[in-house]
Amino acid sequence: xxxxxxxxxxxxxxxxxxxxxxxxxxxxxxxxxxxxxxxxxxxxxxxxxxxxxxxxxxxxxxxxxxxxxxxxxxxxxxxxxxxxxxxxxxxxxxxxxxxxxxxxxxxxxxxxxxxxxxxxxxxxxxxxxxxxxxxxxxxxxxxxxxxxxxxxxxxxxxxxxxxxxxxxxxxxxxxxxxxxxxxxxxxxxxxxxxxxxxxxxxxxxxxxxxxxxxxxxxxxxxxxxxxxxxxxxxxxxxxxxxxxxxxxxxxxxxxxxxxxxxxxxxxxxxxxxxxxxxxxxxxxxxxxxxxxxxxxxxxxxxxxxxxxxxxxxxxxxxxxxxxxxxxxxxxxxxxxxxxxxxxxxxxxxxxxxxxxxxxxxxx
Amino acid sequence: xxxxxxxxxxxxxxxxxxxxxxxxxxxxxxxxxxxxxxxxxxxxxxxxxxxxxxxxxxxxxxxxxxxxxxxxxxxxxxxxxxxxxxxxxxxxxxxxxxxxxxxxxxxxxxxxxxxxxxxxxxxxxxxxxxxxxxxxxxxxxxxxxxxxxxxxxxxxxxxxxxxxxxxxxxxxxxxxxxxxxxxxxxxxxxxxxxxxxxxxxxxxxxxxxxxxxxxxxxxxxxxxxxxxxxxxxxxxxxxxxxxxxxxxxxxxxxxxxxxxxxxxxxxxxxxxxxxxxxxxxxxxxxxxxxxxxxxxxxxxxxxxxxxxxxxxxxxxxxxxxxxxxxxxxxxxxxxxxxxxxxxxxxxxxxxxxxxxxxxxxxxxxxxxxxxxxxxxxxxxxxxxxxxxxxxxxxxxxxxxxxxxxxx
Numbered sequence: 001x002x003x004x005x006x007x008x009x010x011x012x013x014x015x016x017x018x019x020x021x022x023x024x025x026x027x028x029x030x031x032x033x034x035x036x037x038x039x040x041x042x043x044x045x046x047x048x049x050x051x052x053x054x055x056x057x058x059x060x061x062x063x064x065x066x067x068x069x070x071x072x073x074x075x076x077x078x079x080x081x082x083x084x085x086x087x088x089x090x091x092x093x094x095x096x097x098x099x100x101x102x103x104x105x106x107x108x109x110x111x112x113x114x115x116x117x118x119x120x121x122x123x124x125x126x127x128x129x130x131x132x133x134x135x136x137x138x139x140x141x142x143x144x145x146x147x148x149x150x151x152x153x154x155x156x157x158x159x160x161x162x163x164x165x166x167x168x169x170x171x172x173x174x175x176x177x178x179x180x181x182x183x184x185x186x187x188x189x190x191x192x193x194x195x196x197x198x199x200x201x202x203x204x205x206x207x208x209x210x211x212x213x214x215x216x217x218x219x220x221x222x223x224x225x226x227x228x229x230x231x232x233x234x235x236x237x238x239x240x241x242x243x244x245x246x247x248x249x250x251x252x253x254x255x256x257x258x259x260x261x262x263x264x265x266x267x268x269x270x271x272x273x274x275x276x277x278x279x280x281x282x283x284x285x286x287x288x289x290x291x292x293x294x295x296x297x298x299x300x301x302x303x304x305x306x307x308x309x310x311x312x313x314x315x316x317x318x319x320x321x322x323x324x325x326x327x328x329x330x331x332x333x334x335x336x337x338x339x340x341x342x343x344x345x346x347x348x349x350x351x352x353x354x355x356x357x358x359x360x361x362x363x
Numbered sequence: 364x365x366x367x368x369x370x371x372x373x374x375x376x377x378x379x380x381x382x383x384x385x386x387x388x389x390x391x392x393x394x395x396x397x398x399x400x401x402x403x404x405x406x407x408x409x410x411x412x413x414x415x416x417x418x419x420x421x422x423x424x425x426x427x428x429x430x431x432x433x434x435x436x437x438x439x440x441x442x443x444x445x446x447x448x449x450x451x452x453x454x455x456x457x458x459x460x461x462x463x464x465x466x467x468x469x470x471x472x473x474x475x476x477x478x479x480x481x482x483x484x485x486x487x488x489x490x491x492x493x494x495x496x497x498x499x500x501x502x503x504x505x506x507x508x509x510x511x512x513x514x515x516x517x518x519x520x521x522x523x524x525x526x527x528x529x530x531x532x533x534x535x536x537x538x539x540x541x542x543x544x545x546x547x548x549x550x551x552x553x554x555x556x557x558x559x560x561x562x563x564x565x566x567x568x569x570x571x572x573x574x575x576x577x578x579x580x581x582x583x584x585x586x587x588x589x590x591x592x593x594x595x596x597x598x599x600x601x602x603x604x605x606x607x608x609x610x611x612x613x614x615x616x617x618x619x620x621x622x623x624x625x626x627x628x629x630x631x632x633x634x635x636x637x638x639x640x641x642x643x644x645x646x647x648x649x650x651x652x653x654x655x656x657x658x659x660x661x662x663x664x665x666x667x668x669x670x671x672x673x674x675x676x677x678x679x680x681x682x683x684x685x686x687x688x689x690x691x692x693x694x695x696x697x698x699x700x701x702x703x704x705x706x707x708x709x710x711x712x713x714x715x716x717x718x719x720x721x722x723x724x725x726x727x728x729x730x731x732x733x734x735x736x737x738x739x740x741x742x743x744x745x746x747x748x749x750x751x752x753x754x755x756x757x758x759x760x761x762x763x764x765x766x767x768x769x770x
Contacts, residue, residue, distance in 0.1 A: 001365065001366060001367065001368060001369070001372065001436065001667060001670065001671060001674070002364060002365050002369070002671055002674075003364060003365075003366060003664065003667040003668050003670070003671045004364060004668060004671045004672075005364060006364065069364060235751075239751050239752070239753065242753065243752070243753065243754075250754070250757075251753075251754050253747075253753040253754055254753065254754035254755075254756075254757070256740075256743075256744070256756075258753070259743065259744060259747035259748070259751075259753050260740070260743040260744075260747065262747055262751055262753065263688075263742075263743040263744075263746035263747045263750075263751070264743065266685070266746055266747075266750055266751060267685045267688055267689050267746065270661075270665055270682070270685055271657075271658055271661030271662060271665055271685075271689060272661060273665075274661045274662075274663075274664035274665040274667070274668055275657065275660055275661045275664060277364065277664060277668070278366075278660070278664040278667075280364070281364050281365075281366060285365075285366075286366070292660070293660075295653075295657070296656065296657040296660040296661065297657075299653060299654060299657035300657045300658065300660075300661050303654065303657070344650065345646070345649075345650060347653070348649050348650050348652075348653030348654070349649065349653075351653045351656055351657060352628070352643070352649055352652065352653055352656070355625070355628060355656070
């Protein structure tokens with residue numbers, strides 16, 4: 001048994017963290033919010049140059065052909081920096097949906113552009129409140145109709161993979177008359193969400209059927225890596241503040257009320273990281289184990305980031321409520337990460353249903 | 364990353380499996396049998412003898428001391444394979460192998476090693492741990508049992524005091540004992556470590572009536588117990604270092620527990636919700652069990668990460684406490700939840716309900732898991748200080764002679 005990242009994967013994570021520390025400091029995030037920016041385009045270009053966007057895209061389509069764990073260390077770094085880039089939308093969901101379900105022509109047309117960052121994809125699955133993965137939109141004779149909302153990064157995406165009636169995917173270019181994009185007020189100020197209305201928009205069916213489960217299981221693992229990176233960033237921010245802040249004649253971090261809280265977050269984060277590792281390994285090497293592994297990773301990722309985002313702000317006290325402090329970036333993103341890709345209840349059912357025996361039959 | 368055995372590990376596992384298949388079945392405990400604890404201990408000794416004869420006793424112990432000299436990961440593999448059989452293993456043998464042997468090997472004289480190690484590996488000597496006291500648990504170094512030299516010039520020590528939570532003390536042959544020999548120095552510095560023959564006059568063990576109804580723990584009274592100086596381990600005043608050797612072993616060992624939420628899911632699925640479904644259809648129940656299941660899987664894979672560290676010769680340190688902290692709380696939470704599923708019948712099950720008793724027992728026993736081997740609060744401090752680097756606790760008793768402390 002060797003249950004650790006490889007040296008190459010650790011180095012990849014280091015490179016990603018260094019790049020993000022350089023290009024995406026908190027003041028940069030504040031500037032993006034103040035200017036109402038859609039995203040951090042220069043950062044995206046830099047990620048493309050480093051090869052990160054194409055990490056898991058096959059080599060014959062312009063990527064590096066690496067695996068889920070390689071992607072995971074990048075996602076962990078992006079989560080840690082709270083970066084304003086469409087990596088989940090374009091790479092984890094869009095590119096992977098095309099790889100799993102697209103025709104050879106669709107792969108050839110789009111994967112190289114997604115790997116190079118010249119095109120951006122998103123995955124449009126929700127249709128308002130209700131089922132996370134909704135299928136009201138229809139694809140009929142190459143014409144897409146219906147509405148998808150909210151759709152992350154819908155303002156900057158060139159193409160969308162749209163979940164449609166029957167559970168299949170449609171591939172649609174968003175710069176066309178049949179598509180209307182409306183920016184919604186997004187709770188996460190660094191990841192704008194859109195309403196996409198399709199009125200007989202030209203779209204292609206994607207031939208691969210029944211790929212939704214695999215797609216979202218893989219994405220759940222990556223979301224767990226992102227959550228772990230973000231939770232750890234919050235934990236370290238809280239730790240550093242508590243070490244520095246003097247109160248009643250000693251460091252705030254010397255009080256058990258703080259120590260024990262941070263210890264619990266550290267435990268939750270390590271459990272989530274362990275589940276994410278296993279999920280990444282299962283995605284690469286043991287597909288039968290992926291559904292349970294992905295659901296566990298997803299649930300423990302949500303849990304650790306929820307604790308960390310809330311208690312980080314709490315440890316900071318009043319300063320945490322200011323825009324100048326950095327807690328709020330994570331506090332907002334955490335809610336987004338808790339509900340995208342299906343919420344806790346959705347993944348709880350998937351985890352229980354993946355268990356062997358009688359208990360899997362319920363609900 | 365690879366979850367599977369390496370070639371060497373697979374070969375070791377195959378060897379262990381073959382040996383166990385040939386020797387373990389004869390030692391299996393009959394399913395569901397309740398037996399007197401004397402018989403349980405005798406069976407434990409017999410299994411130790413079998414292990415020793417086969418060369419599987421003291422797996423990670425050096426060969427020159429009678430062990431196998433195996434790696435940490437090999438010990439884990441053997442434990443996994445051994446765990447597939449219902450064997451008579453428990454504190455009556457593991458305190459000897461997991462606590463007494465490491466401290467004797469590290470701090471003992473050549474004579475002490477020769478006298479105790481092989482005999483313990485064979486199951487001829489079993490051990491109990493005489494550490495905790497009524498007023499010294501998490502703050503073990505505050506213990507009060509005292510020893511002073513006999514005034515007859517023999518060099519012997521005379522021990523007086525009371526120990527508590529000494530598992531199996533009534534049936535074991537020897538005890539590892541820490542006592543205060545110098546109250547004029549700060550608390551950690553005045554301790555000395557001994558091994559003591561439990562048949563020595565003046566030792567009285569009384570079973571503690573526990574909240575579970577069982578009595579595997581004892582309180583042990585020591586009244587003018589005479590211990591020869593030859594049974595002192597380490598120098599006078601070095602007792603705390605010996606304790607640390609023992610407690611490190613305990614902490615690494617206590618990560619190995621399993622809780623199994625799966626039986627509780629079966630229990631929920633076998634419980635009617637009164638509307639034609641089962642309690643496993645209930646939203647609140649599903650959310651809580653799924654949360655616990657995700658934790659359980661996380662603990663398992665976190666342990667796999669720790670084992671990888673151990674296999675590289677790294678010491679997980681306070682990280683090992685994370686598993687125990689997570690496990691113990693979850694064990695209590697999930698069994699507490701399960702006890703709500705049948706409503707009042709969880710409290711007073713009907714005569715044909717054979718499943719609820721286990722849930723009740725586990726809910727009671729989970730309290731032990733949160734206290735023994737490092738209480739939740741102690742583990743949180745260790746994680747905060749050693750993993751996160753937060754400040755240590757204020758110690759009012761630091762540098763104060765023990766005899767000057769309040770209490």
